[in-house]
Amino acid sequence: MSFPTIQWYPGHIAKAEQQLTNGLDKVDLVIEVRDARIPVSTSHPHLKKWIQGKQHLLVINRRDMVSGEAMHSWDKWFRDQGQTPWWCDAKRGTGVKQIQQAAIRAGDHLNQRRLSRGMRIRPVRALVLGFPNVGKSALINRLVRQKIVASARRAGVTRTLRWVRVGQDLDLLDAPGVLPPRLDNQKSALLLAICDDIGMGAYDVQVVAVEFLKMLALLENKVEVSNQILHTRYGIPFPTEPDECLKWLSLLAQRNTSGQIERMAQRVLDDFRKSHLGLISLELP
Ligand SMILES: Nc1nc2c(ncn2[C@@H]2O[C@H](COP(=O)(O)OP(=O)(O)OP(=O)(O)O)[C@@H](O)[C@H]2O)c(=O)[nH]1
Ligand SMILES: [Mg+2]
Numbered sequence: 001m002s003f004p005t006i007q008w009y010p011g012h013i014a015k016a017e018q019q020l021t022n023g024l025d026k027v028d029l030v031i032e033v034r035d036a037r038i039p040v041s042t043s044h045p046h047l048k049k050w051i052q053g054k055q056h057l058l059v060i061n062r063r064d065m066v067s068g069e070a071m072h073s074w075d076k077w078f079r080d081q082g083q084t085p086w087w088c089d090a091k092r093g094t095g096v097k098q099i100q101q102a103a104i105r106a107g108d109h110l111n112q113r114r115l116s117r118g119m120r121i122r123p124v125r126a127l128v129l130g131f132p133n134v135g136k137s138a139l140i141n142r143l144v145r146q147k148i149v150a151s152a153r154r155a156g157v158t159r160t161l162r163w164v165r166v167g168q169d170l171d172l173l174d175a176p177g178v179l180p181p182r183l184d185n186q187k188s189a190l191l192l193a194i195c196d197d198i199g200m201g202a203y204d205v206q207v208v209a210v211e212f213l214k215m216l217a218l219l220e221n222k223v224e225v226s227n228q229i230l231h232t233r234y235g236i237p238f239p240t241e242p243d244e245c246l247k248w249l250s251l252l253a254q255r256n257t258s259g260q261i262e263r264m265a266q267r268v269l270d271d272f273r274k275s276h277l278g279l280i281s282l283e284l285p
Helices: 011-025 068-080 096-116 136-144 186-194 205-219 227-234 242-256 261-273
Strands: 029-035 055-061 085-087 124-130 162-166 170-174
Touching: 011 124, 029 096, 029 136, 055 068, 055 096, 055 136, 068 085, 085 096, 096 124, 096 136, 096 170, 124 136, 136 162, 136 170, 186 205, 205 242, 205 261, 227 242, 242 261
Parallel strands: 029 055, 029 124, 055 085, 124 170
Antiparallel strands: 162 170
């Protein structure tokens, strides 16, 4: 792969990581949220350290954006590794109830221990942790059944840590998305850019869009991407050769954006992010 290096570590995330260390002292449970389209690239290298001595729930969000088969094969993969993934669509609320129950069960366990030590029972405290834009705040809003924390379609919406109570049994800590200070794996960095999980200023939109199209050209026949969806949406047959993707994008630009490839690149990426291009897994086990 040859494209300019993608790095993104804004000041608010650096600050959030420091606050997170303090926040972690107060929580019993870490609800780790990942993106179903890129469940590996949204796993944080420091997670092991952060969950030490705590309970851990692995939530794979955006289940609506991948196919049933992809979900199934990842589910098996995680279980083979000894982990239980909780699949969720925080936008529509699918799977949220189960996550709430699992968190409360974790709390029961904890309170039994507290009682046996003569301590009072209290709500379980959970930190909702994950990369930017994976849907942490959306999940919290679903759990509380109201729009209590800001949630929007871009990376870096949540800026500070904030506690939110869910009923009698659960306290949730919303936190800014975190990611490694250095994106050493540039393939992952590209996937994060495609999925809008890092700030736009960190990459060249056209380069990222072309790399995305090349992936789609290569995915064809293997997974659920259909050339037909792209052909129908944009009116020009989608190439089967990765080398022709830039030319295809220029043709679309000529038709739709007065020849401005950058604007067309942005539109294609937005269409993917809004699920207009079908169910696309960018990582499979
Ligand atoms: N299709 C779909 N969209 C989702 C899902 N979960 C969240 N979203 C949308 O994704 C966008 C980002 O959600 P947020 O809740 O702001 O994400 P976040 O992880 O809190 O992001 P930061 O605060 O920036 O770290 C919002 O527009 C949500 O409506 C999901 O499961 N499916
Ligand atoms: Mg947020």
